[in-house]
Amino acid sequence: MSxxxxxxxxxxxxxxxxxxxxxxxxxxxxxxxxLVFACLELEIVPARxxxxxxxxxxxxDAIFPPALEDPINVGRAAIESVQxxxxxxxxxxxxxxxxxxxxxxxxxxxxxxxxVVKAIAALERAIPALIWAILFIVAVGLGPTPGILAxxxxxxxxxxxxxxxxxxxxxxxxxxxLRASGASHVQVFFQGVxxxxxxxxxAWSVFRFDINVRYSSVLGMVGAGGIGWELVxxxxxxxxxxxxGVTLVIFVMVLSTELLxxxxxxxxxxxxxxxxxxxxxxxx
Amino acid sequence: xxxxxxxxxxxxxxxxxxxVIWTVILxxxxxATWGTGFGVLTFVQGIGGSFAFIATDLLPPRLEAAPxxxxxxxxxxxxxxVGMVMSVVLSLPLGxxxxxxxxxxxxxxxxxxxxxxxxxxxxxxxxxxxxxxxFGIGPLAGTVAMGISGIGILGKTYADGIEAIDxxxxxxxxxxxxxxxxxxxxxxxxxxxxxxxxxSLYRLDLNIREAAVLGLVGAGGLGYAxxxxxxxxxxxxxxxxxxxxxxMILLVxxxxxxxxxxxx
Numbered sequence: 001m002s003x004x005x006x007x008x009x010x011x012x013x014x015x016x017x018x019x020x021x022x023x024x025x026x027x028x029x030x031x032x033x034x035l036v037f038a039c040l041e042l043e044i045v046p047a048r049x050x051x052x053x054x055x056x057x058x059x060x061d062a063i064f065p066p067a068l069e070d071p072i073n074v075g076r077a078a079i080e081s082v083q084x085x086x087x088x089x090x091x092x093x094x095x096x097x098x099x100x101x102x103x104x105x106x107x108x109x110x111x112x113x114x115x116v117v118k119a120i121a122a123l124e125r126a127i128p129a130l131i132w133a134i135l136f137i138v139a140v141g142l143g144p145t146p147g148i149l150a151x152x153x154x155x156x157x158x159x160x161x162x163x164x165x166x167x168x169x170x171x172x173x174x175x176x177x178l179r180a181s182g183a184s185h186v187q188v189f190f191q192g193v194x195x196x197x198x199x200x201x202x203a204w205s206v207f208r209f210d211i212n213v214r215y216s217s218v219l220g221m222v223g224a225g226g227i228g229w230e231l232v233x234x235x236x237x238x239x240x241x242x243x244x245g246v247t248l249v250i251f252v253m254v255l256s257t258e259l260l261x262x263x264x265x266x267x268x269x270x271x272x273x274x275x276x277x278x279x280x281x282x283x284x
Numbered sequence: 285x286x287x288x289x290x291x292x293x294x295x296x297x298x299x300x301x302x303x304v305i306w307t308v309i310l311x312x313x314x315x316a317t318w319g320t321g322f323g324v325l326t327f328v329q330g331i332g333g334s335f336a337f338i339a340t341d342l343l344p345p346r347l348e349a350a351p352x353x354x355x356x357x358x359x360x361x362x363x364x365x366v367g368m369v370m371s372v373v374l375s376l377p378l379g380x381x382x383x384x385x386x387x388x389x390x391x392x393x394x395x396x397x398x399x400x401x402x403x404x405x406x407x408x409x410x411x412x413x414x415x416x417x418x419f420g421i422g423p424l425a426g427t428v429a430m431g432i433s434g435i436g437i438l439g440k441t442y443a444d445g446i447e448a449i450d451x452x453x454x455x456x457x458x459x460x461x462x463x464x465x466x467x468x469x470x471x472x473x474x475x476x477x478x479x480x481x482x483x484s485l486y487r488l489d490l491n492i493r494e495a496a497v498l499g500l501v502g503a504g505g506l507g508y509a510x511x512x513x514x515x516x517x518x519x520x521x522x523x524x525x526x527x528x529x530x531x532m533i534l535l536v537x538x539x540x541x542x543x544x545x546x547x548x
Contacts, residue, residue: 027547035369038362042423052419059418079319086316090309091327126530128497130409134514139337140330144320149330218409221500225320228409235413247410254405264308271301 059240066244074230074246078217078253081226084144085216085257088151089209096156100163107167107175107193109185118164125157129215133224144225151212151219159208166200167193198272206265213257217250227253345523353509357528360505361536363427364491370427371434372484375400378435379442385454386446386472388464397443404436408494412501426503430491438487445479446472481547485540492536496529506532 039045068074102108103117110117129150136146136153175192183191194201220228227250234242317323380386382396412429419425454471462470499507506529513522 024547035366038366042359042362042366042427044366044424044427048419048424055418059414063414083316083319086312087320087322090313090316123530126493126533127526128493130497130500131510131526134511135338135342136330136334138341138514138519139334145322145326145330148320148322149327149334152327153331214405214407218407221409231410231413235417240414240417243413247406250407250410251402251405258405264305267301268305271298271305 062238062240063244065241066248067239067241068245068249069234069239069242074227074249077220077227077230078249080144081216081220081228082213082253082257084147084219084224084226085151085209085213088148088216089155089205089212091148091152092155092159092208092212093205095152096159096163099156099160100167101189101193103160103164104167106170106172107189117160121157121160121164123157124153125161127154127157129154129212130218130222133219134222137223142223142225147216147219147224147226150224151215154215155208155212159204162204163197163201166197170196195272199269202265202268202272206261206268209261210254210258213254217253341519342523344520345527346518346520347524347527349521349524350528353506353525353528356504356506356509357532359423360492360495360507360529360532363423363430363503363505364488364495364536367427367430367434367491368484368488370431371438371487374431375435375438375442378439379446380468380472382439382443383446385449385451386468396439400435400439400443403432404440406433406436408433409497409501412498412503416501416503421502421504423504425501426495426498426505426507429498429503430494433494434487434491437490438483441479441483442476445476445483448479449475482544485544488540489533489537492529492533 099117099121102110103114103121105114108114108117132153133146133150136149140146140149170193174196175188178188178192216226216228218228218231220226220230221232223229227246231243231246231250234240234246378396378400381388381392382400384390384393387393387396408429411432412425415425415429415432419428449472453475454467457467457471495503495505496507496510499505499509499511502508506525510522510525510529513519513525
């Protein structure tokens, strides 16, 4: 990586886009000064940290050994969280794919207006899934439904961006060929566009699923279904051993779904790779 | 050149693999919608209802409320910065010890990578819950939560970045009799620096977003203001806060973009 940076420097011949040694030292000094200022402003001072060190002993006592009050209930809540994550991700992927087609410069039926979709996606990215969940709870009530909606809508910002970027990078040759041979829009998408972006599509979708499993485990904190509620309830009444127990269940849940999704991704990537080869061979 | 037979075998392999994947996905999706009572209809209704709610209750934003949140915005910025520095300081040793080529011992590499994965698996709100118990409500708990959860991503990218460097330069310094610290400073650091700066600054971007969520458990900043406005049904003011978060994200991304270009 640095060798490319060096190459770039050698090619340009000059260092004029880089900072001189003096201004670099100034930059670091400013960064350090800003850190001190920020700590003072936020009252992150040694006295408070020492205070907390005293309390840490009590807290550790309260946490260990971790306990589960009602394992069946917690287990059921964990399963609900996984279900919320799966449903939210599937709906999110479908929604994002449709929007990505509208947002991709090269195939968008909206033409030059495609940037509007991109702007909406960027705005959406600024709002975390949990905030969406709170808004959806107000709109549709408590339970897993606002959670699924929040995860689905929460995907859109990120997935539309990466899907659209992937679609914009596809070689237009095969697309033109399909169009010239009279393929419909739908056929062009499934035969030309989708196989080319399949690798990126799978990698990001699975990545998003892993993120959504993590999110769904905390969605319950605002009342959107799943295991998060058990955690926040235990913490509110000061049962930190139970809170830790629930945390461990969340760990198991997150790590095991990650393991499964990783297996699935490897399979799907192999398949996408083979399919791409097929497209190339057919083109030959 | 592929023969026709190769091609058929190939096609069958693809079809079989595709069948397995789609079966798994459809089964999982069926199981999930059955368990949560959610379906396409609920989705359309929910989205429709929610956007009607957004259009009538959230819009237009009450922009004249913006000045009262400037302090919170500054708090969020400071928290994100201190949180980032904390993550960087904690992640550097974990990254160096975790990377196969710079670690002191292989066991230490596993231990370090394991710790980082463990932290990455936990949602930041979980750290925040325990930290609020430790530090009390306020920006300190939020800052430390960001600092710790940042290890999950920085510890991994640092270790990966160090593992990707060209070892010849490092060997040269080692051969010339450099100590471990000299090897790190003269051999590893110059190559690792671009990765280090890119990902550390990226963490700052992420922290600003995360701050909104941490407000939920009382961790201060714009996030806390947002939750308070929503809980008290001041939706138009809440929209103002959301817009402010958006502007902050754009601003920080702009500044880190400049820094990245300058320092790299």
